[in-house]
Amino acid sequence: MGTGKKRSDIDDARLEQGADLLARNKPETAEAVFRTVLESFPSSAAAHALLAMALADQSRGREAMRSSADAIRMDPNLALAHAARACALDAQGLHWEAEMEARQAVALAPTDPNRHSDLAGIVGRAGRFAEALDITSRGLSLNPQHLPSLHCRAQALVSLGRSDEAQELLTSALLEDPDLAQLHASIGLFLEGHGDLTRAGDEFREAIRLDNSVLAAHEGLRRLNSPYRRLRPGYWRRKSS
Secondary structure: OHHHHHHHHHHHHHHHHHHHHHOOHHHHHHHHHHHHHHHOOOOOOHHHHHHHHHHHHOOOOOHHHHHHHHHEEEOOOOHHHHHHHHHHHHHHOHHHHHHHHHHHHHHHHHOOOHHHHHHHHHHOOOOHHHHHHHHHHHHHOOOOOOOHHHHHHHHHHHOHHHHHHHHHHHHHHHHHHHOOHHHHHHHHHHHOOOHHHHHHHHHHHHHHHHHOOOOOHHHHHHHHHOOOOEEEEOHHHHHHH
């Protein structure tokens, strides 16, 4: 029994490690961690669900669907499993179906801010920014310092033309976790979109210093170093939308 408990503790620690890697946008490394857990604990619904999320983050939607289906089969009342299926559907461009799964996850775990931020992200990507903003308010009422909710909220604010509020929000988030490279990259994108190229470059470089794998920061620096970077303010954002 003691050995079993020790193995369970080790697997839980690995799941936490993998979840942290996912939060820091390292899905490939997270995938390897979750597969290691499943080798010793193949009936872990949580491990299958987190693996599905890692696969979805790599745009491997079909594989993610299989893993999320395994998670739901093992524990149909696990909110994380439905959240994983939402990620898998979203990765395949099935946004309405993804939203329905995300709402099911919220219904199963209404006090988990992660499930609210998942839903806000899907709704925001569908272009319903005001609704996404309302959803992040619910997540932040549960945890005012919840970084995924803060990030989703900032994106919604920018999309609604409330950029000053978004910058304040992201800056306050960095006070909580100054080493979070993704947030530095997000601030860089915000500053670039508003023509503050010097500060944008500083933020991109800081993101890369903290985590060299942050693709958005590398792409941002490449744009800033391009001879065509400032054809007009916000050019690259409008072209990509």
